[in-house]
Amino acid sequence: MGEPDRPRGRSLIGESVLRLEDRPLLVGEGRFLGDVSFEDELHLRVVRSDVAHGVLRGVGLEDVLAAEGVVAAWGADEVAHLPAIEFRMTGFDELRPHCQRVLAGERVRYVGDPVAVVIAEDPYLAEDAAELAFVDVDPLEPVLEANSPEAVAPLTLEHEHGDVEAAFAGAHRIVELRATVGRHSGIPLETRGLLARPVDGDGPDGNRVELYGIAKVPHYNCVTIAAMLGLAPGQVVGREGHVGGGFGVRGELYPEDLLVTHAALKLGRPVKWVEDRREHLLAANHSRDQTYHVRAAVDADGIVQAIDADFFHDQGGYVRTHGATVPNLSVALLPGPYLVPSYRVRGHIRLTNKTPAGTYRAPGRFESTFVRERLMDAVAATYGLDPAEIRRRNLIPPESMPFDRGVNTLGTPVVYDSGDYARLLDRLLDHLGYESLREGLAARRGAGERVGLGIGMFVEKSGLGPFDDVRVRRLDGGGVEVVTGAASVGQGMETVIAQICAEVLDVDYVDVTVRHGQTDMIGRGLGAFASRVTVMTGVAVYLAATELAATGEVAEATFNTEHMTYPYGAHAAVVRVDEGTGGVTVERYVVAYDVGRAVNPMLVEGQIIGGVAQGIGGALLELFAYDSDGQPLATSFMDYLMPTVAEQPPVEVLLSEDAPSPLNPLGLKGAGEGGTTACGAAIAAAIDDAIGRPGAVTSLPATPELVRSLLRI
């Protein structure tokens, strides 16, 4: 390890020290799933439905079993004793009948639905043999629209507070909007995968199985896999290695995780499955795909007195581990940073014949922020007010903090813990040089260019509890070891946790080793999701290290909290539209974000810049399109278009620490998602401004064809 990039003697919290994680990655010592192999390992290949909806008559495996190198092949009967995969979050009894089984038995419900597995001596032979499976399906008409009457309708989430009827009855103006966010998702550089290795054990649990490639929520997945396979909890051991990105998608419990583990135990050999990119685009959780109809009751001053919202959530073919998490978050966070005294919402969860959906960075917020901010822009246009001015009038004032939103999400009441939203907006506008920027853009438009500015505001949520445990001990030789049940998905958590620990113990952060994702090292852990690790694990390590400093012994601490923290942000986009093609170039992007207290500002900026890339993808490029037969059209990187460095503008980050969280001793809030949240909103508004048509962009992605069609009207 080299010298830390900081002057000695200053507080470590708040320093942009270099990442502890980087060295092994930069010198080629990364150990991702693909790097892990054991002698005698077998390779699993999943046979998937190529029909979107149908009755599964059977899967003929005779030719598969006769093929070179094949050790085993089986269909649903082999795993019929395994239950369907349960919810990890936000479960509802109404959704339970739609949980996915490990292999489809009677129906196939999307292209990519696993119907059989082949296990062979090498991955090439497994793929060769899998082609020989005869999947006998009687096709049925696919359902491809969530609001179609044929879509299975298990549940509508409803919420109402205030007096919505009175607000609409007394409204000065009613502003209405229909808006859609397209289907896209997280595409980590490392695809999913798992290697299950049976180990003869002499410990109390006897024989065990180790899982490599596990990510995000190792404890939950190991315990759940054990329960589903009839094992004791300690018999399934998570061995998290390097993880090439999570984004909500990677690390959830999927059918393949059960199939691989089951195969390893049944065959008594290590079994490895590495998802290929086509599989990832077909089978890993999709996200977004929500369609809204919203109305705002606005008073004479442009204050939104009520929002009445109705939306459809396209869940795809099954309900997976996230249950109703995404629509639940949409319901709760749609009102965002504005007062909106009265609010009514209905979120219709519908099943279709597409890939099942789950969370993706800023779940429920990218969607609801797009809709809410489009609504605010529509109110501004209706009243002839500047978009910044209409927002300023509606923002929750700092003296109203903490602010009870009057709605629950993820089992906890939404109470904004702290914030000065108007101050952040001012900071953004000052940085932009708002008035002169607008004048400059108007001048360019006058000279024939199609350029425009859009802004979007939002409240994020982070630090989901209810607990995190940390154990800290001093090592011989002066180092410190931190053991946590959190996980690393590449976000830099080792560095952040080490910084907090080192600050308390007055040691060098490079001497702190952070052990995570090893389920036999610590009894429980909740992993890495929902921008929770810096807050939950960070505070837990602060508590444990404080105790260690006092006692000198091994210290353990738990941080418990019933409430989330609420960072907030404001985005601004400047875009240029090519009149002849409809192509949109993002010239400039600014994110102002308040994280309460930044442990490592460089990492926060990195999170935001990466988040913007994904937000631009969702706003302009990425779309899981389907044809009328339910065949997915974006099954490779030629057709699923992620932004490249050429599409990503330089991102200016205004990191703010105005509003530390009062809910934890360090004032921390999470930073994982706010770079993504308002990209759709800000870019849509900027396109409107560029083409001189307020409210024109109501669906994402704003493809060149769509923008060109708006120019022709």
Next chain:
Amino acid sequence: MKPARFAYTAPDTVEGTLDALDRFGDEAKVLSGGQSLVPMMNFRLARPEVIVDIGRVGGLDGMSAANGTLTVGARVIHARLEVPAVTTPDGRREPLGGVLGSLLPEVARFVGHLPIRVRGTFGGSIAHADPAAEWCILARTLDAEMVALRRGGERAIPAADFFETVFTTALAPEELLVAVRLPILGDDWRAGFCEFSRRAGDFAVVAGMTAVRLEPATGAIAEARVGVGGVAGVPVRLGGAEATLVGETPGAELHAAAAETAAGEVDPVGDLHGSAAYRRDLVRAMVARALAQGAGASG
């Protein structure tokens, strides 16, 4: 995404390659830079029995100019066309000047990304025959000749005959594309190329190329070539747009009129990245911009 089983041979010479192609016939596929073939094999969209890798074959990566013709060896990588240079008969390398020397870099910069441009080859792209590929559009627009060898024979196939349909050319299974001959456009030519893709480096949704020869005395257009890709199974020439241009003097109005004619004479099929109507719209923009670029105007 692992390829189906295939046999592999890597001859050292053109003769060895032709022998292999003769022996394996349509079971064989030539591997040059592999930038399209290998992904297609990984997707199992291509399942050749035998890969004949010409990466070790010498003599196919030269560029030379003679008698008004530029000969580009099949294994010249895309990146070399960003800075085109020819080898003279006495072995010196000198930059390719003139209209074609200016045009080739304009086109090359649209080909994929740098890692693709340093592995993928000019001839590989032509033989792969993607209808939206830059070099295919260029070859069709300029009436290039593809030089094909087989055991005991050589023929030159005009572009109009070479591209048959998507990913399909007139090359026989036992033939090897060894070079492409392009006309070196004289100083009385004006050429332009314009492309629209969803992201930098993607295949074009629509690309357009134009080349017009001006009468020195009058400045009127004596000869015109308009080619587009992304609207059919092969790159196409647009005779109507060409006729609109001939005899007229270049200018914004004429360019718009030719672009309008061009949009009217294509019959595209829509896909994920653009409907038929949108592609038609893009033909209008790309042809107008290529003409303007050729005329030295902006936009």
